[in-house]
Amino acid sequence: MDIKVIFPDNKEFSFKEGIAAAKALESWKKELLASTLAVKINNIPADMSSQIRENSKIDLIDISSTEGLSILRHSISHVMAQAVQEVFPGAKVSIGPSIEDGFYYDFEYKDAFTTEDFPKIEARMKKIIAANYPFIREELSRVEAIKLFEERNENYKVELINDLPENVKEVSIYKQGTYIDLCRGPHIPSTGMIKAFKLLSVAGAYWRGNENNKMLQRIYGTGFADENELNDYLNLLEEAKKRDHRRLGRELDLFQVNEEAGPGLVIFHPKGMLLRYIIEDWEKKEHLKRGYDMVMGPQILKVDLWKKSGHFDHYRDNMYFTEVDEQVYGIKPMNCLAHMLIYKSKIRSYRDLPLRYFELGTVHRHEKTGVLHGLLRVRQFTQDDAHIICMPEQLNSEICAIADFVSYAMGVFGFEYEVELSTRPEKSIGSDEDWNLATTALENALKDNNIHYEVNEGDGAFYGPKIDFKLKDALKRKWQCATIQCDFTLPERFDLNYIGADGEKHRPVMLHRVILGAIERFMGVLIEHYAGAFPVWLSPTQCVLLTVTDKQIPYAETVYEKLIQSGIRCEKYFDNEKLGYKIRQAQMQKIPYMLVIGDKEVEARSVAPRTRDGKNLGTLPVDEFIALLHEICEKKQ
């Protein structure tokens, strides 16, 4: 029987049923054969060798698409697995997908792999590529597949097959050379189509992501269309290292994390603290504009209160405790308790709600040693925390306002972010009605604000659903910053209530939210976002005065006074160095404006500003420069 095949230009061909995609393509545009990695048959990705069994629309996948790149990388991971097994006999394979920017494969092997093994593995991979083995797909019944992988001693593959849903009767395997892998595919036609790859790092990874399972060895690598693109990517990684906030924190003298003081504890230097102050100052004003009340709770609270809130039962391992006058106190890991007590300090009417308590609250959490990371994961941090206590019917508008606040705040810094809505987990408390109400409220807020989001099924907190906003660092690692969480537990546990219009007591709902998240973490991603070159309004030093010679110092001092008095953050580079040297210093400190003062400027009672990107603004009277800077700051540039 013949079938119809439609190609991307809508040209239609007739073929015998079962024709290979590659063969069909040959009839259409033979010259594309060499560059096509895979096809989509009726929108389903498939191998070039796959048979077309019905009337179909065919699309081509080549290296220029993310899909093509991902197929290529997945194929490279198979080649790597083959190479690893050949170089290290007895290594067992588990899973090896393509990921953003590359791929990995997890192995079990008696010895530890190190980066020193990479040249050996890479050399073997090159041989496999040179041999140009075709990737051959086969379909086996579950029983056959299990038998095959048992014979090959691949117990991880056997486990994967066993855990497939009942209704899956057949699995596919891919062979290249002597290597066989359980795999859904598709793959590129043959190993020879791999042009550029590199192994990058090795790390431990729990089998199936569960820390109770055995730890396997994961080798990360990447692959590209050609060597140039690979080199571009490797250069990008080098550039990313220069944006690392830990490096910039030292170079720009912002902060330190000192071994003597303790891991995960940040010490802010003057410039880092100034940056922090500017952010916090801005944020406080933004909160006041939005109807928040500023409050502040104590750093330690009696342990009984933590028992009442549930933290002692659910969060104890992450808490620090201390003893004062034979009383045990918990050092706060969250700010909510004091806010509960503020609410309870008097009888509340429905007319009082919503109440929005805002606190730049410093918390301590005992984070596991292996997770600490510069400013991004620390043990003491300050949240721009708020608890909003409202009536259930106010939930929607409150969440909307918060989502809007987050969008606004991220816009001010020019951040792009990813949003996740996390729904009810298996282990949770509360009624279905409450959960539905809260989840719908969160979802509506996202829709009303036109925020694109992914649903993270079952990943909510045990007490309520949440929206998480994630920012990326220089290496594209995601960090949770803003979050909005609904909480039915605390109002219950603290017996919060308000008097309704009906004169009866009612239970309010609580929202827990942060906008920037943790100030430390936010500053970390902020530093990497701007690569240390902060916009003028944030820059700890906005301008620097550079004298050409010692002669101009007296005049420069008067300029300095004037700038400082007008609220501009300014430094003096008056030391006995050449102008070029001072410019270089200011440039490396990423100071937005360098104000050159030579004889001409003294004469004209002016300054000669040079921007950090090398533009020369000519000669400006000091007042004009001050006005210019204030204008720029006003626009948050």
Added chain:
RNA sequence: GCCGAUGUAGCUCAGCCGGUAGAGCAACUGAUUCGUAAUCAGUAGGUCACCAGUUCGAUUCUGGUCAUCGGCUCCA
């Protein structure tokens, strides 16, 4: 917490098979008074992360601890 790697001057890094350490930049001092990314010269700076062990002798070898880095798990 787990896996792996790393830890030498403020920073970046040398230092072979065990004989107690160097470079560049930064710092300091002096000279130079200079117009848009590095002036010259000199000086100082290290319990080689820490603690044990082996050894006549350990920065080097062994073990442990701590910290950092890359991941995993967890999280703002």
